Amino acid sequence: MKKAQLKENLYRWFFGLFAFSSLIFLVGITIILFKEGLPLFKEINFFNTIAGRYWYPTYEPPEFGMLPLILASFWVTVGALFVCVPLGVGSALYIHELAGDRQKAILKPLVEILASIPSIVYGFFGMVIVAPLLQDWLNLPVGQTAFTGSLMLGIMATPTVCSIAEDALGFVPKGFREASFAVGANRWQTLTRVVIPAAGSGISTAIILGMSRAVGETMTVLMVTGGAAVIPKSFFQPVRPMTSTIAAEMGETVIGSTHYHALFAIGLILFFITLVFNIVAEFISRRFRIKLGLGR
């Protein structure tokens, strides 16, 4: 009896360790980000960094203006929303509300396959196929632009948005629909006036998580956005988001230098952005569940 209990405790500890290891990783990453990122602001004024317009990290004297990088991430993410919201929410609505069982059986796995394509494949596809096409069609000097990045990121974020939005639609209690049909509403009216408002905050969560996916994506934007560190004037100009700056420069920089700390500081900013996105998403989805009477 005692041996069995000991064994059980042992297993408990063992798996508990696994469960808590992700917490350890999170804490470790956060500590390192702060430890390596904050020294930058000792050397350079925080405001000058965030609002600086020029990123020349290896010149004498170096300039660490992150505004072009932050704005580029912002632009590309907003652009991606214009692609992934209609596509993702639209396909979730179709799959959940309109598609028959056979279509559903084909469409759902297909969307999930889209999510499992590695980002470097999207990047390669964007660089070799999409960018030259856009360059020809729109008569641009170069095809690697914020628009190209938005397009690729939007396609990449679509499965995330679609599957979470579909879950949200699934949470809408059956009674809502039945009540709507009962008072004589047709399918379209039920969908637009009952189901979508009821699932609204769930869909918002889906969109925010899609944004969080887009803003943190690295390989694809590195390959398709061109990488010019300027404040973008139009969507059809090359830009350099924060993630691609870190990816391109980290391997070659002198470890412990100001430039190295600056790259960690960018990582810190990105970390905060995605953290806020995830907190907001969590907050909205909690309210959504309470609203539908699912509790928590």
Add this chain to the structure above:
Amino acid sequence: MKIGRIIMLSLLTFVFCLPQVFASSVTIKGSTTVLPIAQACAEAFMNQNADVNISVQGGGSGVGIASIIDGTADIGDASRPIKDKELQKAVARGVDPKAHVVAMDGIAVVVHPSNPINALTIKQIKDIYTGKISNWAELGAGSGEIVVISRDSASGTYETFYKLALDKAKTRPDSLLQASNQAVATTVARTPGAIGYVGLGYLSDALKAVDINGVTPSKATVLSGEYSLSRPLFMYTDGKPKGAVKEFLDFVLSDRGQKLAGEAGYIGLK
């Protein structure tokens, strides 16, 4: 339970026997420019010396030198000489970085094959990259905006270009950044108005290399010193190389190793 114990035991035996199988091991880390040379030489070397295990990793010149300072690699590859700050750090840790030039790399300035331009001066290149010249018409080569393509400003290729061609002037902020030689080559090959720079090993029919100050980039002009945009490639060690590390470096500098460097797209020293 029994099976678990057997697996455990055999795993442990395997782990403890590894050092006996490979009598000595050499770890190489660093510049992606030097990587193809290190890799080709490591393979050939291990074929001859079955008792030496060489592991080759990329990461960049900064990583290569840092790994010599930290002692995490036996050889650190770099496409630039060690910097003062790195040297100070090395001295503080009691490390004595020794540079070994293993090959030369030439940097070619490339344009789209349809571009009528055949030659540029260093001054014109500087003007294009700093933004003084922004249209091909100013160089008498058709018309259209010049799309300036550069490398990430921390890469060894960029650093060499920035010192040798730009005389440390700032590139225009809207120049495109690409993360590798291959990415520059692909972009220039697909963009009629583009200008970029790549290692000589990346030249192909899809690109047109221009003469610089009247000198065509080639192995002969790099080795003779006529071609100005060239740089040495380094392997760093802590102090004088010994044992397997020395054998490997000797191999890299041998006729065979230098031939492999040539096949990897660089210029052997012999």
